[in-house]
Amino acid sequence: TQLLEQSPQFLSIQEGENLTVYCNSSSVFSSLQWYRQEPGEGPVLLVTVVTGGEVKKLKRLTFQFGDARKDSSLHITAAQPGDTGLYLCAGALDSWGKLQFGAGTQVVVTP
Amino acid sequence: NAGVTQTPKFQVLKTGQSMTLQCAQDMNHNSMYWYRQDPGMGLRLIYYSASEGTTDKGEVPNGYNVSRLNKREFSLRLESAAPSQTSVYFCASSEMGYEQYFGPGTRLTVT
Numbered sequence: 001t002q003l004l005e006q007s008p009q010f011l012s013i014q015e016g017e018n019l020t021v022y023c024n025s026s027s028v029f030s031s032l033q034w035y036r037q038e039p040g041e042g043p044v045l046l047v048t049v050v051t052g053g054e055v056k057k058l059k060r061l062t063f064q065f066g067d068a069r070k071d072s073s074l075h076i077t078a079a080q081p082g083d084t085g086l087y088l089c090a091g092a093l094d095s096w097g098k099l100q101f102g103a104g105t106q107v108v109v110t111p
Numbered sequence: 112n113a114g115v116t117q118t119p120k121f122q123v124l125k126t127g128q129s130m131t132l133q134c135a136q137d138m139n140h141n142s143m144y145w146y147r148q149d150p151g152m153g154l155r156l157i158y159y160s161a162s163e164g165t166t167d168k169g170e171v172p173n174g175y176n177v178s179r180l181n182k183r184e185f186s187l188r189l190e191s192a193a194p195s196q197t198s199v200y201f202c203a204s205s206e207m208g209y210e211q212y213f214g215p216g217t218r219l220t221v222t
Contacts, residue, residue, distance in 0.1 A: 009151075033210065042115075042201050042213030043154070088153060097142045097161070097205050098169070101153040 006102035029091035037086040115214035124192045132187040134202030143185035147198040
Protein backbone atom coordinates (compact mmCIF):
# COMPACT_ATOMS: atom_id res chain seq x y z
CA THR A 1 0.00 0.00 0.00
CA GLN A 2 1.42 3.34 -1.10
CA LEU A 3 0.76 5.78 1.72
CA LEU A 4 2.38 8.62 -0.16
CA GLU A 5 1.10 9.48 -3.63
CA GLN A 6 3.31 11.55 -5.87
CA SER A 7 2.09 13.38 -8.95
CA PRO A 8 2.78 13.60 -11.74
CA GLN A 9 4.72 10.40 -12.35
CA PHE A 10 6.63 11.99 -15.23
CA LEU A 11 7.30 15.58 -16.22
CA SER A 12 9.17 16.79 -19.29
CA ILE A 13 9.78 20.51 -19.66
CA GLN A 14 12.00 22.97 -21.47
CA GLU A 15 14.82 24.81 -19.77
CA GLY A 16 13.56 28.01 -18.13
CA GLU A 17 10.06 26.71 -17.39
CA ASN A 18 8.65 26.23 -13.90
CA LEU A 19 7.37 22.96 -12.46
CA THR A 20 5.63 21.66 -9.36
CA VAL A 21 5.66 18.14 -7.94
CA TYR A 22 3.09 17.05 -5.39
CA CYS A 23 3.21 14.55 -2.56
CA ASN A 24 -0.08 13.63 -0.86
CA SER A 25 -1.17 11.29 1.90
CA SER A 26 -4.11 10.58 4.17
CA SER A 27 -1.63 10.06 7.02
CA VAL A 28 -0.03 12.69 9.20
CA PHE A 29 3.76 12.70 9.24
CA SER A 30 6.00 14.18 11.91
CA SER A 31 8.33 15.31 9.15
CA LEU A 32 8.73 14.95 5.41
CA GLN A 33 11.83 14.79 3.29
CA TRP A 34 12.56 15.35 -0.38
CA TYR A 35 15.32 13.47 -2.18
CA ARG A 36 16.71 13.63 -5.70
CA GLN A 37 18.11 10.54 -7.38
CA GLU A 38 20.20 10.46 -10.54
CA PRO A 39 20.60 7.34 -12.72
CA GLY A 40 22.86 4.72 -11.18
CA GLU A 41 23.13 6.52 -7.85
CA GLY A 42 21.44 6.54 -4.48
CA PRO A 43 18.96 9.24 -3.43
CA VAL A 44 20.43 12.45 -2.04
CA LEU A 45 18.57 14.44 0.61
CA LEU A 46 17.43 17.91 -0.52
CA VAL A 47 15.40 19.13 2.45
CA THR A 48 13.47 18.14 5.56
CA VAL A 49 10.28 19.97 6.55
CA VAL A 50 8.92 19.54 10.05
CA THR A 51 6.35 22.21 10.87
CA GLY A 52 2.91 22.40 9.26
CA GLY A 53 2.83 25.30 6.81
CA GLU A 54 6.61 25.46 6.65
CA VAL A 55 8.22 26.78 3.49
CA LYS A 56 11.89 26.19 2.73
CA LYS A 57 13.88 27.53 -0.19
CA LEU A 58 17.00 26.00 -1.67
CA LYS A 59 18.17 28.29 -4.47
CA ARG A 60 15.53 27.79 -7.22
CA LEU A 61 13.72 25.02 -5.30
CA THR A 62 10.85 25.84 -2.93
CA PHE A 63 9.43 23.18 -0.60
CA GLN A 64 6.18 23.50 1.28
CA PHE A 65 4.69 21.29 4.02
CA GLY A 66 0.92 21.33 4.26
CA ASP A 67 -0.74 22.85 7.32
CA ALA A 68 -2.08 19.42 8.36
CA ARG A 69 1.31 17.77 7.70
CA LYS A 70 -0.27 15.35 5.22
CA ASP A 71 1.02 16.81 1.96
CA SER A 72 3.94 18.64 0.46
CA SER A 73 5.01 20.26 -2.77
CA LEU A 74 8.26 20.98 -4.54
CA HIS A 75 8.38 23.93 -6.94
CA ILE A 76 11.32 24.54 -9.25
CA THR A 77 11.67 27.97 -10.81
CA ALA A 78 13.43 28.39 -14.17
CA ALA A 79 14.38 24.73 -14.43
CA GLN A 80 17.80 23.81 -15.77
CA PRO A 81 19.03 20.54 -17.33
CA GLY A 82 20.91 19.86 -14.09
CA ASP A 83 17.53 19.57 -12.33
CA THR A 84 16.83 16.37 -14.28
CA GLY A 85 16.32 13.43 -11.95
CA LEU A 86 13.89 11.33 -9.95
CA TYR A 87 12.35 13.33 -7.12
CA LEU A 88 11.20 11.30 -4.12
CA CYS A 89 9.23 12.41 -1.10
CA ALA A 90 9.42 10.43 2.14
CA GLY A 91 7.35 10.76 5.31
CA ALA A 92 8.62 9.83 8.77
CA LEU A 93 6.55 7.01 10.27
CA ASP A 94 8.15 6.90 13.71
CA SER A 95 10.95 8.30 15.78
CA TRP A 96 13.35 5.51 14.76
CA GLY A 97 13.72 6.82 11.24
CA LYS A 98 11.34 4.53 9.38
CA LEU A 99 10.38 6.37 6.20
CA GLN A 100 7.52 5.81 3.76
CA PHE A 101 8.62 6.76 0.27
CA GLY A 102 6.47 7.88 -2.61
CA ALA A 103 6.96 6.22 -6.01
CA GLY A 104 8.77 9.27 -7.34
CA THR A 105 8.40 11.85 -10.09
CA GLN A 106 10.79 11.63 -13.02
CA VAL A 107 11.68 15.15 -14.17
CA VAL A 108 13.41 15.73 -17.50
CA VAL A 109 14.57 19.24 -18.40
CA THR A 110 15.70 19.67 -21.99
CA PRO A 111 17.93 22.53 -23.19
CA ASN B 112 35.11 10.62 3.67
CA ALA B 113 33.45 7.72 1.82
CA GLY B 114 29.99 8.00 3.44
CA VAL B 115 28.02 4.81 2.76
CA THR B 116 29.67 2.09 0.69
CA GLN B 117 28.06 -1.03 -0.75
CA THR B 118 29.50 -4.17 -2.30
CA PRO B 119 29.07 -5.61 -4.84
CA LYS B 120 27.76 -3.05 -7.35
CA PHE B 121 26.33 -5.69 -9.67
CA GLN B 122 25.42 -9.34 -9.15
CA VAL B 123 23.69 -12.04 -11.18
CA LEU B 124 22.37 -15.07 -9.31
CA LYS B 125 20.56 -18.19 -10.33
CA THR B 126 17.33 -19.13 -8.54
CA GLY B 127 18.13 -20.81 -5.25
CA GLN B 128 21.62 -19.37 -4.84
CA SER B 129 22.52 -17.35 -1.77
CA MET B 130 24.49 -14.18 -1.34
CA THR B 131 25.26 -11.41 1.14
CA LEU B 132 25.17 -7.71 0.32
CA GLN B 133 27.62 -5.69 2.36
CA CYS B 134 27.17 -2.14 3.61
CA ALA B 135 29.48 0.07 5.67
CA GLN B 136 29.27 3.68 6.82
CA ASP B 137 31.99 5.91 8.22
CA MET B 138 29.79 8.69 9.62
CA ASN B 139 29.40 7.11 13.07
CA HIS B 140 25.64 6.87 12.56
CA ASN B 141 23.57 4.77 14.94
CA SER B 142 20.82 3.75 12.50
CA MET B 143 21.14 1.76 9.29
CA TYR B 144 18.60 0.59 6.73
CA TRP B 145 18.17 -1.71 3.75
CA TYR B 146 15.76 -0.79 0.93
CA ARG B 147 14.85 -2.23 -2.40
CA GLN B 148 13.82 -0.07 -5.36
CA ASP B 149 11.64 -1.39 -8.14
CA PRO B 150 10.21 0.58 -11.10
CA GLY B 151 7.07 2.47 -10.12
CA MET B 152 7.32 1.35 -6.50
CA GLY B 153 9.71 3.84 -4.97
CA LEU B 154 11.91 2.64 -2.13
CA ARG B 155 10.57 -0.04 0.21
CA LEU B 156 12.15 -0.77 3.57
CA ILE B 157 13.34 -4.35 4.02
CA TYR B 158 15.00 -4.23 7.45
CA TYR B 159 16.46 -1.59 9.67
CA SER B 160 18.73 -1.34 12.69
CA ALA B 161 17.98 1.56 15.00
CA SER B 162 21.20 0.97 16.91
CA GLU B 163 24.03 -1.53 17.19
CA GLY B 164 22.69 -4.86 18.39
CA THR B 165 19.09 -4.35 17.24
CA THR B 166 17.32 -5.18 14.00
CA ASP B 167 13.66 -4.92 12.99
CA LYS B 168 11.54 -5.85 10.01
CA GLY B 169 10.41 -3.26 7.55
CA GLU B 170 7.69 -3.38 4.91
CA VAL B 171 9.04 -6.28 2.79
CA PRO B 172 11.26 -8.57 4.97
CA ASN B 173 10.28 -11.98 3.56
CA GLY B 174 13.18 -13.84 1.95
CA TYR B 175 15.85 -11.69 3.62
CA ASN B 176 17.94 -11.71 6.78
CA VAL B 177 20.21 -9.04 8.19
CA SER B 178 23.15 -8.76 10.55
CA ARG B 179 24.33 -5.60 12.30
CA LEU B 180 27.94 -6.69 12.61
CA ASN B 181 29.08 -3.56 14.46
CA LYS B 182 28.22 0.12 14.41
CA ARG B 183 29.72 0.55 10.93
CA GLU B 184 28.46 -2.52 9.10
CA PHE B 185 25.01 -3.85 8.21
CA SER B 186 24.68 -6.82 5.86
CA LEU B 187 21.68 -8.21 3.97
CA ARG B 188 21.50 -11.91 3.13
CA LEU B 189 19.39 -13.70 0.56
CA GLU B 190 19.33 -17.36 1.57
CA SER B 191 17.59 -18.74 -1.53
CA ALA B 192 17.26 -16.12 -4.25
CA ALA B 193 14.07 -15.87 -6.29
CA PRO B 194 13.38 -13.92 -9.53
CA SER B 195 11.05 -11.65 -7.51
CA GLN B 196 14.14 -10.43 -5.65
CA THR B 197 15.57 -8.90 -8.83
CA SER B 198 15.90 -5.26 -7.82
CA VAL B 199 18.26 -2.46 -6.89
CA TYR B 200 19.21 -2.60 -3.23
CA PHE B 201 20.18 0.48 -1.25
CA CYS B 202 21.74 0.75 2.15
CA ALA B 203 21.32 3.96 4.15
CA SER B 204 22.40 5.35 7.50
CA SER B 205 21.29 8.19 9.71
CA GLU B 206 22.06 9.88 12.99
CA MET B 207 19.02 12.07 13.44
CA GLY B 208 16.67 9.17 12.64
CA TYR B 209 15.13 10.95 9.70
CA GLU B 210 17.80 12.38 7.40
CA GLN B 211 19.18 9.33 5.68
CA TYR B 212 22.34 9.04 3.61
CA PHE B 213 22.32 6.42 0.88
CA GLY B 214 24.94 4.23 -0.71
CA PRO B 215 25.31 3.84 -4.50
CA GLY B 216 23.24 0.64 -4.66
CA THR B 217 23.65 -2.99 -5.69
CA ARG B 218 21.95 -4.10 -8.89
CA LEU B 219 20.84 -7.70 -8.45
CA THR B 220 19.41 -9.94 -11.16
CA VAL B 221 18.05 -13.37 -10.31
CA THR B 222 17.53 -15.67 -13.30
